[in-house]
Amino acid sequence: MSAEVHGTQKFDATKRTQIVFSASAMALVQKLISNYPKGKEKSALIPVLHIAQAEFGGWLSPEVMDYVASVLQIKPVEVFEVASFYTMFHLKPVGKCVLEVCQTSSCWLNGAEDIVHYIEKKLGIKVGETTPDGMFTLKVAECLGSCGTAPMLQCGASYHENLTYTKVDQILEQYASEGRPRYYTDLDYTNTL
Amino acid sequence: MATTLLLKHIAVPGIKSLDVYRNMGGYASVEKALRTLTPNQVTEEVKKSGLRGRGGAGFPTGMKWGFLAKPEGVPRYLVCNADESEPGTFKDRYLMEHIPHALIEGMITSSYALGARKSYIYIRGEYFYVSRILQHAIDEAYAAGWLGENILGSGFSHDCYVQVGAGAYICGEETALLESLEGKRGNPRIKPPFPAVAGLWGCPTVVNNVETIAAVCPIITMGGEAYSKIGIGKSTGTKLISASGHINKPGVYEIELGLPVEEFIFSDAYCGGIRNGRKLKAVVAGGSSVPILPAELILKTAQGEPRLMSYESLAEGGFQTGTMLGSGGFIVMDDQTSIVKNLLTFARFYHHESCGQCSPCREGTGWMEKLISKFLSGTAHESDVDLLWDIQSKIEGKTICPLGEAAAWPVAAAIRHFKSEFLELARNKSYVEINHYKRLQPVS
Numbered sequence: 001m002s003a004e005v006h007g008t009q010k011f012d013a014t015k016r017t018q019i020v021f022s023a024s025a026m027a028l029v030q031k032l033i034s035n036y037p038k039g040k041e042k043s044a045l046i047p048v049l050h051i052a053q054a055e056f057g058g059w060l061s062p063e064v065m066d067y068v069a070s071v072l073q074i075k076p077v078e079v080f081e082v083a084s085f086y087t088m089f090h091l092k093p094v095g096k097c098v099l100e101v102c103q104t105s106s107c108w109l110n111g112a113e114d115i116v117h118y119i120e121k122k123l124g125i126k127v128g129e130t131t132p133d134g135m136f137t138l139k140v141a142e143c144l145g146s147c148g149t150a151p152m153l154q155c156g157a158s159y160h161e162n163l164t165y166t167k168v169d170q171i172l173e174q175y176a177s178e179g180r181p182r183y184y185t186d187l188d189y190t191n192t193l
Numbered sequence: 194m195a196t197t198l199l200l201k202h203i204a205v206p207g208i209k210s211l212d213v214y215r216n217m218g219g220y221a222s223v224e225k226a227l228r229t230l231t232p233n234q235v236t237e238e239v240k241k242s243g244l245r246g247r248g249g250a251g252f253p254t255g256m257k258w259g260f261l262a263k264p265e266g267v268p269r270y271l272v273c274n275a276d277e278s279e280p281g282t283f284k285d286r287y288l289m290e291h292i293p294h295a296l297i298e299g300m301i302t303s304s305y306a307l308g309a310r311k312s313y314i315y316i317r318g319e320y321f322y323v324s325r326i327l328q329h330a331i332d333e334a335y336a337a338g339w340l341g342e343n344i345l346g347s348g349f350s351h352d353c354y355v356q357v358g359a360g361a362y363i364c365g366e367e368t369a370l371l372e373s374l375e376g377k378r379g380n381p382r383i384k385p386p387f388p389a390v391a392g393l394w395g396c397p398t399v400v401n402n403v404e405t406i407a408a409v410c411p412i413i414t415m416g417g418e419a420y421s422k423i424g425i426g427k428s429t430g431t432k433l434i435s436a437s438g439h440i441n442k443p444g445v446y447e448i449e450l451g452l453p454v455e456e457f458i459f460s461d462a463y464c465g466g467i468r469n470g471r472k473l474k475a476v477v478a479g480g481s482s483v484p485i486l487p488a489e490l491i492l493k494t495a496q497g498e499p500r501l502m503s504y505e506s507l508a509e510g511g512f513q514t515g516t517m518l519g520s521g522g523f524i525v526m527d528d529q530t531s532i533v534k535n536l537l538t539f540a541r542f543y544h545h546e547s548c549g550q551c552s553p554c555r556e557g558t559g560w561m562e563k564l565i566s567k568f569l570s571g572t573a574h575e576s577d578v579d580l581l582w583d584i585q586s587k588i589e590g591k592t593i594c595p596l597g598e599a600a601a602w603p604v605a606a607a608i609r610h611f612k613s614e615f616l617e618l619a620r621n622k623s624y625v626e627i628n629h630y631k632r633l634q635p636v637s
Contacts, residue, residue: 024204024518027317028411035354035356037268037394038395042375042376043374043375043376044376045376046318046356046357046359046373046376047274047356047357049359050318050321050359051356053311055300072376074376078376078377080379081377081378082377083377085361085548086318086358086359086360086361086379087359087360087361087545088318088359088360089359089407091358093321103437103541104280104536104538104539104541104542105280105281105477105481105524105535105539106280106438106524107543108534108535108538108629109439109526109530109535109629110438110439110523110629110630110633111628111629111630111633113626113629114628114630114631115630120587131408137299140540141281142280142362142542142545142546143278143279143280143281143362143481144319144586145277145282145283145284145317145319145320146283147280147281147282147435147438147443147444148283148435148436148437148443148444149435149443149523150437150443151630154319155528157321157322159319159322159324165630178435182400184321191417
């Protein structure tokens, strides 16, 4: 994690008070915790981090991780060591829509690199960068299990498969007009995750 | 028509729902097991069936179940490995997405055999929408009395939960999966103790792949012996194959084990041949970890026998001239494919996915990626092939979990069968990236 991210937000007491799960998110967190035996609440950590990321701006700030630790009654370091291990958790701010283009074998064989170049040109950013308006972050991903429908990209909770340049145009337009992707928390989730 | 068991009703409209699934004979294995068989008899049927783990290792499922410790007063767990992440593999996703009840039914029947009161389906985080489909199926099953207390009045009660991961290939390794399920980093555990003795929260646990658990349903319904007659030799039953790459019809196919590889690639019933009239160059037959084979060795063994889609036939000739069935991730490459560049995508994958616990894997995967990149950027020397060989040989067998082997084997196989491609790149500095997107567009 970069020092500046930690530095600018660490002591922001006003922000800290804003970090509270909405009632519906909290209900889901409680439901998730009840999936595990008593004393094993920590098992809910990964699903709860998904909820936190969707609730608090698409990434996990130190404050958000501390909050999750307090909810699950575990140590902050236990949250950080997990959040930093898994690819789907972002520890730095990202654009509203994170485009993750799969680049492993089957996707490469079907032109994933060309899709990446096309998006780079179209958005005027390189892999790893975010557009100046904060709308799109472009990333490459390792195998997303969509090899038979390659090339593909994931954005939020959606898979976009059998990509063509035309399809990419449509996807980008759609996200630009909707303002953000479907998050995990958007999906009907009475007791999902 | 070839035998299909898992995908038999894939084309039936509404098969995703409990009602339609039930009308097509679904949940018969739960009925049969709970009403007429003891848990041990269910395990015996699975043993008789010859079912082998469908996640990649091919270990006999009945035997794995037999290892489960059963101390008094300690809960036992069944955990379904739905962390499908092996490049080239997407069969579990297909099955769960389209026939989710096949997995839920298998979870109940298997849990009855194992005496598990609770089970967990650990699914990779990227498959989030599939986890919702599973959850919906679970809700339906609860409402219909297939899950919950005293199922079918048998006295057997069971709860099934879905948990999502968050993007880590290593969590497909069973002990890493258990760590992740416990809310930790996915670092594989040192074995022994095996999960059968100390698994989830230290309790005896069986971890099985999605397809393995789903296969328990037809096994119990038709009987283990009848199932064992499907397939060939010790490769019994059917297998889901994820076909991708340069073929006309990518997708998931259920094959009876023993199908000739040539038929699988070229028949219109399966892959439908190579796209755009190109020639077959090479195949990765069982997911990225297994050795790549050139066309002549994937179609026929070194002895000139036709190669079959079975555990034994694909392994015929060992790693010198054979490969493995693995997860059934079947990646086909045409004659314009750079084997070295494809290998780079694998090496990059393993470098990215190494958990970092063991030095040979953590460092070695990075070195391999860098070295392979040199061949493509025109900065490699001929001797770098030997160096690459040397590095891969020092990873294999020296790590806690098999990710080390998984990373080393594809490198070894690419050098074994396509050394000339490496040497040519080193000599001529001649790599030119092909625009696969453009060349694969259908000619109109």
